[in-house]
Amino acid sequence: MLLDQARKFDQDDSLASFRDCFFIPDHNGQPDLYFVGNSLGLQPKATSDYIAAELQAWQRLGVRGHFEDSHHESLPASTAGQWLDYHQRLTETMADLVGGQANEVIVMNTLTVNLHLMMATFYRPAKKRNKILIEAHAFPSDKNAVESQFALHGCKSSDCLIEIQPDQGQLFSTDAICDAIREHRDSLAMILLPGVQYYTGQVLNMQTIAAVANELEIPIGFDLAHAAGNVAMQLHDWNVDFACWCTYKYLNSGPGSIAGCFVHQRHATNTDLPRLAGWWGHDRDSRFQMTGDFNPIATAEGWQLSNPPILSAAAVRASLQVFADAGGMKPLVEKSKLQHRFFRDCLNEMLGDQVSVIAPEDCSGCQLSLEVKLDGIPGKQIYQRLEASGVRTDWREPNVIRAAPTPLYNTFEEIWTFVDRLQHAIAQA
Numbered sequence: 001m002l003l004d005q006a007r008k009f010d011q012d013d014s015l016a017s018f019r020d021c022f023f024i025p026d027h028n029g030q031p032d033l034y035f036v037g038n039s040l041g042l043q044p045k046a047t048s049d050y051i052a053a054e055l056q057a058w059q060r061l062g063v064r065g066h067f068e069d070s071h072h073e074s075l076p077a078s079t080a081g082q083w084l085d086y087h088q089r090l091t092e093t094m095a096d097l098v099g100g101q102a103n104e105v106i107v108m109n110t111l112t113v114n115l116h117l118m119m120a121t122f123y124r125p126a127k128k129r130n131k132i133l134i135e136a137h138a139f140p141s142d143k144n145a146v147e148s149q150f151a152l153h154g155c156k157s158s159d160c161l162i163e164i165q166p167d168q169g170q171l172f173s174t175d176a177i178c179d180a181i182r183e184h185r186d187s188l189a190m191i192l193l194p195g196v197q198y199y200t201g202q203v204l205n206m207q208t209i210a211a212v213a214n215e216l217e218i219p220i221g222f223d224l225a226h227a228a229g230n231v232a233m234q235l236h237d238w239n240v241d242f243a244c245w246c247t248y249k250y251l252n253s254g255p256g257s258i259a260g261c262f263v264h265q266r267h268a269t270n271t272d273l274p275r276l277a278g279w280w281g282h283d284r285d286s287r288f289q290m291t292g293d294f295n296p297i298a299t300a301e302g303w304q305l306s307n308p309p310i311l312s313a314a315a316v317r318a319s320l321q322v323f324a325d326a327g328g329m330k331p332l333v334e335k336s337k338l339q340h341r342f343f344r345d346c347l348n349e350m351l352g353d354q355v356s357v358i359a360p361e362d363c364s365g366c367q368l369s370l371e372v373k374l375d376g377i378p379g380k381q382i383y384q385r386l387e388a389s390g391v392r393t394d395w396r397e398p399n400v401i402r403a404a405p406t407p408l409y410n411t412f413e414e415i416w417t418f419v420d421r422l423q424h425a426i427a428q429a
């Protein structure tokens, strides 16, 4: 029954053909069930052409590639352009994906680097207002970045770090977060939260939380590593101060690829804001006069440091084209919600209470964090059996399997097959 339903969903899926835009890794000649797009997204088939075009431009043009079109016959003419403003050709689609304006988004550096750049601007501790609020189970790099900012400012983490604990099992209610912000209103210099919590998969109510932070005039930033390309966002309308995300998870741009950063217009246009500066953030028209003055570009580009890695940016570009062709986040989120519902139906019907999902459906994106609760059987053993059968998920101690079907390349039938294999793995244990 459920398998028939899966096949029907796949038949009716207007995004089904996008699976062909990706290389699917295989296992003994069978395509993997690849449910780790939340960790490393798959490679679009066009990526190598986009990178090859820039490699060939470098071969043909050398340094002239900075100023001359790097057109390549394997790609549409619209993809040609000079390296000098290559990053600008990523901006519009990237901004659409997070609900930002073009002047608020810049693709640069990597996630943790961008977090530091944003904190250099937005964490301005004063005597009484010197604290940063994060969540108790923040991704290690986020906590490392925050604590090292304290050290740079001569503050002690024990005095300045506020870690909010989940109040509903492993999940946060929006009220608990908003109450914590209100409670510490006089001492908070900044707030840093995830858009989607990496372990539980919970999507936070960014809009409501940002509204409270705005009202109290506390700068708020979101780490969108697990949100970008996964859930719909309106960062501009929500008045989020800043946000950072990587492009190698749901954004399919390759390991360690160049990252995204959002600075709200009300800050991006303020060239007086303090920041860590570099020449690529300086006014483009006078950049090459090499005077050493720093007049920041009055957009998010004003936070750029270096001339960007073009080969990595080319991979981002190839991937963003797939998102644009698919119609952006709206249709993807619609399919993702349908897949999510179907995933839960399969789990309920085929596995009952042997496995539970941490986050409820109404605050989840692509990722389901499955808690394996079997007497005497270590969850990791189940995970390893899945791996051996060509199912790619990831394991998070102490007992969570994270599985994230993505609407661009996963099918409904794969979801059914995943639950079927999970059932077998449990039965064999």
Ligand SMILES: *Cc1c(COP(=O)(O)O)cnc(C)c1O
Residues within 6 Å of the ligand: 110, 111, 112, 113, 139, 141, 142, 194, 198, 223, 225, 226, 246
């Ligand atoms: C994946 C991830 C990172 C990774 O940071 P990099 O600087 O790209 O290595 C950071 N924060 C969160 C929440 C993540 O999920």
